[in-house]
Amino acid sequence: MLYGRLDDLRAQASNRLDASLRATGGTPQARSERETTIRMYTDQLAHLSAVENGLCFGRLDFEAGERRYIGRIGVFEESGDYEPLLIDWRAPAARPFYLATAASPEGVTRRRHIRTRSRTVVGLDDEVLDLTAVKAGAHEEVTGEAALLAALDARRTGRMQDIVETIQAEQDRVIRAEPGGVLVVQGGPGTGKTAVALHRVAYLLYTYRQQLSTRVVLVVGPNETFLRYISQVLPSLAETGVLLGTVGDLYPGVTARRAESAEAAEIKGRLEMTDVLAAAIRDRQEVPDNDIDITIEGDTLRLDRAICEDARAAARKSGKLHNLARPIFDTEVIHALSLQLAEKIGTDPYADDPLGGDDAPGDPQVLSEADLAEIRRELREEPELKAALDWMWPILTPQKLLRDLYASDERLATAAPALTSDERALLRREPAGGWTPADVPLLDEAAELLGEDDRPINALAEKRRRERIAYAEGALEILSGSASLDFEDDAESEILAATDLLEAERLADRHDEELRLTPAERAAADRKWAFGHVVVDEAQELSPMAWRLLMRRCPNRSMTVVGDVAQTGDLGGTTSWEQALEPYVDHRWRLEELTVNYRTPAEIMAVGGGVLAGIDPSLQPPRSVRHSGVDPWGLRVEPAQLDECLVEAVLREAAEVADGRIGVIVPAGHEYELGRVVTKAVPDAAIGEQPDLERRVVVLTVRQAKGLEFDSVIVVEPARIVAESTRGYRDLYVALTRATQRLGVLHTAPLPAGLDGLRPLTDGLRPLTDGLRPLTTEAASPANF
Numbered sequence: 143m144l145y146g147r148l149d150d151l152r153a154q155a156s157n158r159l160d161a162s163l164r165a166t167g168g169t170p171q172a173r174s175e176r177e178t179t180i181r182m183y184t185d186q187l188a189h190l191s192a193v194e195n196g197l198c199f200g201r202l203d204f205e206a207g208e209r210r211y212i213g214r215i216g217v218f219e220e221s222g223d224y225e226p227l228l229i230d231w232r233a234p235a236a237r238p239f240y241l242a243t244a245a246s247p248e249g250v251t252r253r254r255h256i257r258t259r260s261r262t263v264v265g266l267d268d269e270v271l272d273l274t275a276v277k278a279g280a281h282e283e284v285t286g287e288a289a290l291l292a293a294l295d296a297r298r299t300g301r302m303q304d305i306v307e308t309i310q311a312e313q314d315r316v317i318r319a320e321p322g323g324v325l326v327v328q329g330g331p332g333t334g335k336t337a338v339a340l341h342r343v344a345y346l347l348y349t350y351r352q353q354l355s356t357r358v359v360l361v362v363g364p365n366e367t368f369l370r371y372i373s374q375v376l377p378s379l380a381e382t383g384v385l386l387g388t389v390g391d392l393y394p395g396v397t398a399r400r401a402e403s404a405e406a407a408e409i410k411g412r413l414e415m416t417d418v419l420a421a422a423i424r425d426r427q428e429v430p431d432n433d434i435d436i437t438i439e440g441d442t443l444r445l446d447r448a449i450c451e452d453a454r455a456a457a458r459k460s461g462k463l464h465n466l467a468r469p470i471f472d473t474e475v476i477h478a479l480s481l482q483l484a485e486k487i488g489t490d491p492y493a494d495d496p497l498g499g500d501d502a503p504g505d506p507q508v509l510s511e512a513d514l515a516e517i518r519r520e521l522r523e524e525p526e527l528k529a530a531l532d533w534m535w536p537i538l539t540p541q542k543l544l545r546d547l548y549a550s551d552e553r554l555a556t557a558a559p560a561l562t563s564d565e566r567a568l569l570r571r572e573p574a575g576g577w578t579p580a581d582v583p584l585l586d587e588a589a590e591l592l593g594e595d596d597r598p599i600n601a602l603a604e605k606r607r608r609e610r611i612a613y614a615e616g617a618l619e620i621l622s623g624s625a626s627l628d629f630e631d632d633a634e635s636e637i638l639a640a641t642d643l644l645e646a647e648r649l650a651d652r653h654d655e656e657l658r659l660t661p662a663e664r665a666a667a668d669r670k671w672a673f674g675h676v677v678v679d680e681a682q683e684l685s686p687m688a689w690r691l692l693m694r695r696c697p698n699r700s701m702t703v704v705g706d707v708a709q710t711g712d713l714g715g716t717t718s719w720e721q722a723l724e725p726y727v728d729h730r731w732r733l734e735e736l737t738v739n740y741r742t743p744a745e746i747m748a749v750g751g752g753v754l755a756g757i758d759p760s761l762q763p764p765r766s767v768r769h770s771g772v773d774p775w776g777l778r779v780e781p782a783q784l785d786e787c788l789v790e791a792v793l794r795e796a797a798e799v800a801d802g803r804i805g806v807i808v809p810a811g812h813e814y815e816l817g818r819v820v821t822k823a824v825p826d827a828a829i830g831e832q833p834d835l836e837r838r839v840v841v842l843t844v845r846q847a848k849g850l851e852f853d854s855v856i857v858v859e860p861a862r863i864v865a866e867s868t869r870g871y872r873d874l875y876v877a878l879t880r881a882t883q884r885l886g887v888l889h890t891a892p893l894p895a896g897l898d899g900l901r902p903l904t905d906g907l908r909p910l911t912d913g914l915r916p917l918t919t920e921a922a923s924p925a926n927f
């Protein structure tokens with residue numbers, strides 16, 4: 143019945159779309175409306191297709207006999223009272239599905255999880271919400287335990303899946319929290335922070351669609367690979383129109399793919415770079431050491447240091463941004479030079495009047511104000527002077543400012559005296575070669591400090607608009623035919639002309655809309671876009687400069703910030719939310735903590751916990767929701783055997799996880815060398831900048847593995863991972879917590895401190911496991927769905 147209704151809705155949308163596509167011609171307004179309709183029905187069809195799988199996944203039975211079905215979207219009866227057939231998981235009426243417990247049943251007597259494959263029910267899990275029926279050993283904090291464990295034990299696919307069927311109570315609270323202000327969601331590895339953040343976006347769009355769909359929600363992730371990994375989640379929840387990006391993507395027109403050292407990125411991320419940029423701009427406001435002679439109409443004028451210094455002081459004092467202050471600088475210089483000329487002319491009683499003025503010779507006021515204006519105009523056109531002005535106060539783009547700064551030891555020394563010479567050397571680079579992600583917040587900051595002179599762009603836009611109005615007026619004239627000619631009365635025809643013009647303007651604006659992009663596309667192209675809500679994932683990795691950029695994009699401070707300060711790997715990242723957020727919102731941010739680890743089985747988390755204790759004994763690892771029954775293994779080998787053993791380990795893990803995914807996490811800089819070793823045995827293993835996560839085996843660094851997960855993980859050379867960064871132990875903690883089932887550690891050097899919970903493989907690389915063991919499962923018969 144539900145799928146029948148879904149098919150009807152699809153057929154309806156499809157017919158309407160066809161009709162809109164078939165329609166042709168019409169007024170510009172009709173065409174524009176058709177465009178909107180086509181977009182609307184296309185979106186509707188995409189939404190209805192997205193919910194095909196798992197359309198209905200839950201049922202609630204209430205004490206009073208009421209029954210509610212919970213699903214991915216709301217579906218209503220076609221006629222009558224439009225009774226809900228299926229309740230959208232985000233609607234308040236669906237909430238007991240996630241919150242009701244035996245201790246607090248909210249009127250619910252039974253919660254049913256319905257598992258489907260295509261359109262067929264393949265399993266039901268019932269929970270009777272009655273304290274007397276609670277089974278010994280069941281987890282009280284977990285709702286829908288059987289369905290949850292089935293989801294957690296499922297093989298990974300290389301793409302993150304939605305969790306809409308098994309959202310847990312502590313996650314539900316975060317998902318449905320009010321959108322205002324900054325909400326920080328802190329949680330250890332695998333606590334569902336990413337999943338929660340994405341479901342929160344879907345919830346906010348459902349609840350506040352009007353405001354958010356036009357202002358757009360921005361989701362920021364740590365890298366491209368991660369964004370691809372999560373990219374299916376929102377579409378599977380029938381939500382599109384959200385902008386996903388890294389901080390490096392947030393400067394329109396710049397693609398930040400250049401690599402650089404972690405140390406250089408850290409320096410660029412420091413807050414003091416705002417002072418460096420401000421100083422770099424001041425450094426571009428130069429005065430000449432020697433006087434510059436400008437010849438105009440046979441007279442030589444002297445552009446001396448004093449004139450330039452006064453002009454510079456006046457332009458700086460204006461308080462305008464660099465590019466916007468240039469006209470002031472020009473005016474001051476030109477004014478001083480024109481006075482020089484006036485003085486020359488005025489003090490030479492025998493001079494011919496060069497400008498044909500009619501002042502009497504000998505009169506000190508030989509030039510009229512009009513003459514002076516003419517002189518100034520001529521001076522403005524003088525190429526020599528123009529070149530001098532361009533040199534002294536150049537109009538700068540952020541790109542030029544930064545490129546020139548990095549390319550010059552002198553400029554760096556002047557702008558960044560507080561950095562050590564070694565630090566400045568890390569910033570030094572030749573202009574060609576593109577931008578790094580850490581450059582992007584600096585470009586953004588520079589754009590703010592330089593100011594954009596948008597007058598030429600506005601003038602062009604206005605010109606285009608007028609052309610379109612003229613065109614639309616023409617179109618209207620043709621449409622209205624001779625109607626306006628029938629008016630005899632002058633006044634009336636004037637009124638008509640005015641309304642015509644209004645209509646023409648409206649049509650011109652409509653025409654603009656016709657060419658329009660979706661709000662998300664417009665947001666991506668606009669540096670000054672103010673997003674309706676911003677979600678930051680792996681937020682602990684953001685540098686202070688990156689925070690500044692994001693706060694600029696979110697002036698209403700409606701943000702969800704998710705991360706784990708124990709997992710910070712970037713040298714410029716934060717280990718304190720307080721420190722990161724205080725400059726922008728002071729103490730006005732809320733903290734929610736997620737405490738249950740859904741990804742990593744308890745055996746693996748015990749190993750991770752040992753490393754975490756070494757990082758900071760006050761940090762608690764999250765509680766794992768399940769055991770796997772498989773202890774993580776460790777194998778020390780001779781360096782000469784490493785390649786061979788790595789291949790063996792990969793093959794054996796592949797056999798263990800059948801069609802699951804294996805992640806081989808290696809020290810940075812060794813991904814290609816070890817990747818080649820692996821690809822010899824597994825030719826389609828993925829390596830590289832943006833590895834394909836859907837391949838069975840992926841070789842990657844910790845930085846690339848951030849936020850990802852695999853059925854089985856092999857960590858290679860942990861001591862080297864620790865040694866390569868001052869945050870090496872945190873990196874190791876991240877690496878150890880990527881597995882959903884199995885973990886192995888292969889090493890040639892002694893293990894780093896804290897990593898002593900591994901089971902040594904004394905007998906080589908024989909298969910170890912007796913399989914995963916979920917804690918409890920309870921299945922009801924699929925018959926009575």
Ligand SMILES: Nc1ncnc2c1ncn2[C@@H]1O[C@H](COP(=O)(O)OP(=O)(O)OP(=O)(O)O)[C@@H](O)[C@H]1O
Nearest residue numbers: 305308309310331332333334335336337740741849
């Ligand atoms: N309620 C849930 N039901 C089913 N699966 C869940 C649930 N919560 C989390 N998971 C699963 O647990 C895994 C970890 O979730 P997620 O990646 O969101 O965690 P995280 O806190 O962002 O981890 P990390 O900090 O390590 O990146 C994912 O596979 C996710 O689908």
